[in-house]
Amino acid sequence: NAGVTQTPKFQVLKTGQSMTLQCAQDMNHEYMSWYRQDPGMGLRLIHYSVGAGITDQGEVPNGYNVSRSTTEDFPLRLLSAAPSQTSVYFCASSPRVLDEQYFGPGTRLTVT
């Protein structure tokens, strides 16, 4: 099993550009989530999904969209990138919402 994979590993965007961060898992997990990690701020939840077709907002959802059309994939879309979205983004999955979370390797995003 590959576990949780994320692409790209690194990305530089200009302000106003849009892009999609990809996340996929091959463990048949129902629960998937996106976090951003900023220095001194820990991990903050952006969006999450408890199953295909179901998504909900986390603590910091503004400027991001998600969809969950399949169990395996949970892409995160930045609609119009801003410098405040410079961060490291982690995708995670687990069988259920309160189970052990499996994190992907992360995407380091810089918005100039």
Add this chain to the structure above:
Amino acid sequence: GQQVMQIPQYQHVQEGEDFTTYCNSSTTLSNIQWYKQRPGGHPVFLIQLVKSGEVKKQKRLTFQFGEAKKNSSLHITATQTTDVGTYFCAGPQSGNTPLVFGKGTRLSVIA
């Protein structure tokens, strides 16, 4: 909403010294999880505690869940350079809701 507070934010220890990080919640937690993140890496699950007063050990690591299920601690005995990283606790906001992570304790070990 529920907040998870962790202290200290940073800890520098000499190799061989003990280390403890504490996690406190404003509400009762149904469970608490601990994760370790090595520098440049991603968080990796260490353990989950569910029962009031629960104590679990993993080699040199000891995890405790408070009697009131509002606090937890991670203690490392005789730290090694391999223990370097940031340790996070996480608990559900309420019921069956997503985990809220503390801000973490960054551990540095001086050889």
